[in-house]
Amino acid sequence: MNIHGLRLFYQVAKIGSFTKAAEIMRISQPAVSSQIKKFEHEIGIALFKQQGRRAVLTEFGESLATKAENLFSLENQIESYIDDYRKGEAGTIRIVATYLPANFLIPKWAATFKRENEKVNLVISTTNTKDAFEQLQHYKADIAIFGGGISERPEDIDWDELFEDELWFVVAPNHPYANQSVTLEEMVKEPFVMREEGSSMREHLFSLCHAHLLNPPKVALQFDGLSETISSVMAGYGANFISSLVAREYVERGQLARVYVEAVHIKHKIAICTRKEEKQSLLIKKFIETCKMKHI
Template sequence: MLNLHALRLFHTIASVGSVTKASEWLNISQPAITAQIKKFEKELGLPLFKPQGRGIALTDAGEELAVLAKRLFAVEHQIEQFASNYASGTVGSIRMAATYLPANFLIPAWIAKFKQKYNQVEMNITTTNSSGALQQLLDVEVDIAIFGGIAERYPETIQTEELFEDELWFVVAPGHRYANRQVTLSEMMNEPFVMREEGSSTRERLFSLCRTHNASVPTISLQFNGLHEAITAVIAGYGANFVSSLVVREYVERGELARVYVEGIHLKNTIAICTRRNEPLPASAMNLVRMIRSLPTPPPGHT
């Protein structure tokens, strides 16, 4: 097996040009260095140095070995740098699942800010519903999951950290008879709804709300996989939607949508980071979480 310690001594002598300088550089006595180099030459069966004036010079074999040693220790430095960067989170990868709300309205700005500092970190983001995001986290397919509307129940193995809350609004087209009016929950539930698919946390919140208040569940007349499509259908004049204010506030301000105020209903929507409990995050993912925590909390209804 190659004596790497002796090779390093040889590399240092070859780099600085003398045993004396190598001794000072390494803080090892000259006799000790000389003895180890002679032993190394014997192990290799090759003369590495030859006398030259008052000093020494590399033999032909020593010249070639010096090139190889330089490459080897350059790679060693790269490995050390990589390990340091990986441990600090400046390189690596982050696997993230996100529900549609944060994926479309929060994460793009977060990632842009994160990448300004950690450009070499690879990002792999999957957009799915709450059930899908939770399952990917449980199956160790992702490191973190960002929820817009955390599930009411989740396994004990999942740790949840709430970032902030926004409001949940009922919205309709501006020409709808309930636009900007106050109605009862029963009246609201008589309207056809345009919603996301089953597994959406907001959809589940709406059904849970009906159960809590003993109201009939709404008819989901149109169902889409994305938020944008559902909102566009309501803007076009069909049905109602129950949705985060983060998503629709600008539409309401522009007059493309209108709120419906349902008596006694003031619900909040939680934006949260979920991780696997008692399992340390990769340094790169931890840096992202710290950055998200440091960002200002949006006011209710604002992006």
């Protein structure tokens, strides 16, 4: 179908005059009439009929004009959407994050970003470290926001580190090790409550044991969520190895207690990750900049 012909027809139908439509489109009236006749010939259906000295729409012409209005209205919306996206004012950002940033950092970052970018959709999902990188690598996410160790960084991922967070061993306040100094060997003899395999905290702890030639602790309880692991430890069972961002408030309220493990000082990196050597859209750049500014 000749879209140019349809557009000319729609302009005439909307204005109700071949002459006025020609003036608006800055072409001659005979040219408009000729193009519309060609369009009628192409589709094989009359669009206008003579009524005295005037040409009026046929029943089909009226129906087609309504559909053309919908089409060109959608075209305008698409053009506006493309323009907004190009300017970084509209679109969708797919964010995948590990548990720590998803629950303790991203909500504030997202709220700040949305206040200034209402047309942008943020789709945020929470998963473990392994799956977060896989989603980014397989183009299921635009950004991965990660909390973990640099050894877990895939080679095809660009890593923009925001800050480091200290990792703590924690137990219930009535635990014998609460607020005490112990060796790592003593600590890992305790039963641990942890998240599933693939979570960064679990990998951190097991790597720490390996580096000190110790057997990893028994994971006596395993949960998919971090809050469940904290609740179990608070209830008086086992120990946890956790980010200070998560644990600090519980420790300050006396719901958890730190265990000071001798010669163990581990940092947890918070980073924004993107695919290496991929040019980022203005929209994604704006979101990353918001995260950086919000952190400062």
